[in-house]
Amino acid sequence: MSDSPGFPDSPDLQERAAALDSADGLAKHRELFALDDEGVYLDGNSLGALPRHVPGRMADVITRQWGEMRIRSWDESGWWTAPERIGDRIAPLVGAAAGQVVAGDSTSVNVFKAVVGAVRLAPESRDEVLVDASTFPTDGYIAESAARMTGRRVVPVAPADLAAALGPRTAVALVNHVDYRTGRLQDLPGLTAAAHAAGALTVWDLCHSAGALPVGLDAHGVDFAVGCTYKYLNGGPGAPAYLYVAARHQAAFDSPLPGWHSHVDPFGMTPGYAPADGAARGRVGTPDILSMLALEAALDVWEGVAVEDVREKSLALTDFFLECVDRYVPEGLVTSVTPVPHHERGSQVSLRCEGGAEGADAGEVMRELVARGVVGDFRRPDVLRFGFTPLYVGFADAERAARVLGRVLRRTTGADLGEAQA
Amino acid sequence: MSDSPGFPDSPDLQERAAALDSADGLAKHRELFALDDEGVYLDGNSLGALPRHVPGRMADVITRQWGEMRIRSWDESGWWTAPERIGDRIAPLVGAAAGQVVAGDSTSVNVFKAVVGAVRLAPESRDEVLVDASTFPTDGYIAESAARMTGRRVVPVAPADLAAALGPRTAVALVNHVDYRTGRLQDLPGLTAAAHAAGALTVWDLCHSAGALPVGLDAHGVDFAVGCTYKYLNGGPGAPAYLYVAARHQAAFDSPLPGWHSHVDPFGMTPGYAPADGAARGRVGTPDILSMLALEAALDVWEGVAVEDVREKSLALTDFFLECVDRYVPEGLVTSVTPVPHHERGSQVSLRCEGGAEGADAGEVMRELVARGVVGDFRRPDVLRFGFTPLYVGFADAERAARVLGRVLRRTTGADLGEAQA
Known part of the structure; x- marks a missing residue:
């Protein structure tokens, strides 16, 4: 009509x-999903719709796991291991083998970990952090802080010019896989290869690609990646983000946020810091368990x-x-x-x-x-x-x-x- | 018997x-609270018990706010302003006037913001970060990273010796208000005054005191404070932590995690960072809304x-x-x-x-x-x-x-x- x-x-x-x-x-x-036929929801790239089974699962988490089991749930309900367990659920969706993704914190905080972590793998002569100039702003703000705190400087570059801008001074290139504003998909395989050819590392922000298209982190040799889980992964408002550190970088990954959850023996509670191996090294403090377990439940929709x-x-x-x-x-x-x-x-x-x-x-x-x-x-x-x-x-x-x-x-x-x- | x-x-x-x-x-x-009379729960200093009304409130948050209103809830359900709003609910419990506390991130991440923020207010000649040597370990680990990234060094000091250790090289003293292991309460008014007399600033970790005893942040002139909300504040497992920046330091507070939620105009999405005024400057990325709103509901038990x-x-x-x-x-x-x-x-x-x-x-x-x-x-x-x-x-x-x-x-x-x- x-x-x-x-x-x-x-x-x-x-x-x-x-x-x-x-x-x-x-x-x-x-x-x-909890959707009726009255409307058309085309904002899942900002906040994914609610999977129908999540309210029931969260009622159990809140009423039984928190309310009845209380402190025992850290072990018995698997709260303590949730960040790595959920990371391993996200991993196949972004083309990563198990053991390289950990869930927790916000995307911004994970950008900080990844950029600082990547810079610390580069020699000091590599003093530039390239940031795609059309990036989601928080990536640029955080990269600026990461560069300032590691004695580097940020160089904003239009995505089309990124490959040409890579050089002997590049420590790391931080790129959004899909531009939040235009929806443009950047060439992850090509730019990653170009960065490596120039002796630099890459940090990819997958906020607008994970769950929407194949990413292929392992296949394309990406070094670090971050992303949120509340868009195409439907994890809920402000759901925990994630950090990918390629297996080959894990042993040298030197996190700027070495909280007790990243310690090799967190309950030793020793004054000296010794990092855990593997993905757990990307953890920081106590994770938001309610948001974390809503995300875990939401990931069930990817079954098959x-x-x-x-x-x-x-x-x-x-x-x-x-x-x-x-x-x-x-x-x-x-x-x-x-x-x-x-x-x-x-x-x-x-x-x-x-x-x-x-x-x-x-x-x-x-x-x-x-x-x-x-x-x-x-x-x-x-x-x-x-x-x-x-x-x-x-x-x-x-x-x-x-x-x-x-x-x-x-x-x-x-x-x-x-x-x-x- | x-x-x-x-x-x-x-x-x-x-x-x-x-x-x-x-x-x-x-x-x-x-x-x-959801407690029966069969047991005695003496672990509220680790995970507070569930307030009975929280499951109902969270069912509404998940089913209606996320499930039905979806993206509109960022405005219409007050998600965007939750960190400051909840901060203002926590504030009176720690003796702070409104506008100085913001909820979000983990305690560890907030320790990083606070220690770096405090160090940046000190002249470079003040190159020492005093950390109470019996502190909860994450504070020490994070302080070490904050010191490393700002060109300072950490000096661990037994709490009893802290006052004597303050001097012209002290930038900031990071102290736990109550020792997690022994339950010892440190002298917040005395140590804060001593730090100020020495020209240094203080960061207090309130994890084990907030909700258990009067803290008096404003009355005692504390500079920065952090704390968790899942112990005596009963906010739920891994509930968001908070950051207090005294009003007199807010304009100069230079956060090491300047995510887009701390921007003066976050939806301007400009490449240049300009910090918000007030408590919002302590925000970073998108907060875990489910955990955040469970905390907000839980705070109702403090009414009266x-x-x-x-x-x-x-x-x-x-x-x-x-x-x-x-x-x-x-x-x-x-x-x-x-x-x-x-x-x-x-x-x-x-x-x-x-x-x-x-x-x-x-x-x-x-x-x-x-x-x-x-x-x-x-x-x-x-x-x-x-x-x-x-x-x-x-x-x-x-x-x-x-x-x-x-x-x-x-x-x-x-x-x-x-x-x-x-």
């Missing part, structure tokens, strides 16, 4: 969406899911959404800043509202979309972000989102009237 | 316990409670427990390492098992106690710890714990037989 004669609904797109959904092997996973299938559906979804946007949105109102080539695209589509002061206000457009049940988000000054989580977003969702976007934009900009009169 | 003719139950102690419990104005608070009353009951409880231990435990089997004078005692009693290899094995004794429903904990090599949380521990609990301890020790060491024959 279109409200604009110039841009009617497109039954062919709706039919194609239905056919694509029917053929979708991952479609059944949607049932695992191949990340390659997720990637295939993700690309099909974003392709289809872009096609629908083309059909439903009058020309000139938005431009996609997300790359068209698949090898440069993550699992989100970012549309810039065009026309400056004359055009649509992106914040206002997103508010209107949300009011109509299409939830994406807005990044200043003019970007609409739509995240596609293949485990619970379908093709009909993509079609509907584009259709509603078209209506909102036509109304907001007056293009409605113009088109109708044309 | 005593099982030893040498050491019968002491009806007088049981009567006194009953009378003390009847007169206890805080006794009614026990009903707020004066910390001075908690302290009065705490001292009465530990006095009474020590008296009961004296009566029930054969001489020479344990020695209290917790100071007798009230002004030197926190809210725990630590008993050292005596007699070396011939004496009782403390780990074994604690296992036996736990099997009999008396839950304390064990710190290597020979210390039994009993924490007294005045909001839910009563005098009958103290009597029973000492009585069971007497039985276990008599059995374990064979003192039973000896006494019976004496």
Whole structure:
């Protein structure tokens, strides 16, 4: 039911969406999430939806493990070993063998551990920390602090220029795998190889790629990586982040946050610090167990899911959404800043509202979309972000989102009237 | 019903316990916690008991705030402002005016922020970080890293010698308010004044004092403080810690972990870092919202409670427990390492098992106690710890714990037989 004669609904797109959904092997996973059919949730790249079984599991954690077993749960409910155990659940999703990923702390704190850890593996003559200039800001802020505290300096570089900027002064390159704003996927294998050829190390931020596409940390020889778990991994608001230290670097990894949970014998409570081996060296203090175990429960939805299938559906979804946007949105109102080539695209589509002061206000457009049940988000000054989580977003969702976007934009900009009169 | 003719139950102690419990104005608070009458929980100095209303609140947080409102909850459920809001709930419990405490991260991470932050306020000539040598180990490990990364060095000093060790080279003194092992309360007002007289700053670790006794951060001019919330504050396993930066230091506080949540305009997402004013400057990355909101709910039990009353009951409880231990435990089997004078005692009693290899094995004794429903904990090599949380521990609990301890020790060491024959 279109409200604009110039841009009617497109039954062919709706039919194609239905056919694509029917053929979708991952479609059944949607049932695992607490989602109704009233809205379209395209903000899983910011906060993943709730897996249906998590409330029950958390009721048990809170009422029985904390409430009844209390202190015994540190051993008997496996609280103490949760960071490594959950790390090993995340590991296959990012292409890492067991024993290299540990969950805990925020992404920012893990960026600090990783950048300082990587810098300390480099000779002092390597005094530069390259940071991709379009990175999520916290990475740059934290890298600046890490560089300052290790006698290095940060050099911001546009991602396209990163390979050329690597050189004998580079200690480490910190790169976001997928740009949070544009959804651009960086060349992890190529940049990692280039860094190594230049004698430098890499720290990859996987916040916007883990759970959306194959990462291949081990296969591509990544040195360090960090990521959050509340986006495509659906771990819950502010769920613990994780740190990957490649096995070959673990013995030399010198953490700037050597808290007692990273000690080889934490209950020895000795005044001298001696680091644990393996992933545990990336731990710091007592982890937030409630958030940690909600994440652990949430990871159950990955049972039997191949990340390659997720990637295939993700690309099909974003392709289809872009096609629908083309059909439903009058020309000139938005431009996609997300790359068209698949090898440069993550699992989100970012549309810039065009026309400056004359055009649509992106914040206002997103508010209107949300009011109509299409939830994406807005990044200043003019970007609409739509995240596609293949485990619970379908093709009909993509079609509907584009259709509603078209209506909102036509109304907001007056293009409605113009088109109708044309 | 005593099982030893040498050491019968002491009806007088049981009567006194009953009378003390009847007169206890805080006794009614026990009903707020998920505790049955089968056991005695004396490990609230490690993990506080579950407040009964927390599961219901968390079900709402998980099912409605995360599951239904999803991303909107960052604004509409107050997730974004939780760290400062909860900080302001903790503040009165540690004697701080609003706007100086922020919740988040682990204690270890907050020690790093506080020590680096304090060092950066000192001239470079002040190159020493004094650390009380009996501190909880993580404080020392982290202080060592903070010193290394700011060009300073750590000087471990026995707490009794701290005042004398302060001098023109001292940048900061990091002290535990209550020693985790012995339960000794350090002289916060005196040491803070001494540090200031020497031109140095203080960082106090309140893990074992907050919620158990008045701290008076503002009144005593403390500079920085950190603490956990899962002991006497009952915030849940691994609940977020907090950081106090005195108002007069906030504008100059230069955090080593300047994550985007500490930015003056986090959603500006600008490449340049500009810190927020006030307590928010102590934030780092996205906080663990589930753990954070469990803590917020748990703090409700403090409604209408004066910390001075908690302290009065705490001292009465530990006095009474020590008296009961004296009566029930054969001489020479344990020695209290917790100071007798009230002004030197926190809210725990630590008993050292005596007699070396011939004496009782403390780990074994604690296992036996736990099997009999008396839950304390064990710190290597020979210390039994009993924490007294005045909001839910009563005098009958103290009597029973000492009585069971007497039985276990008599059995374990064979003192039973000896006494019976004496």
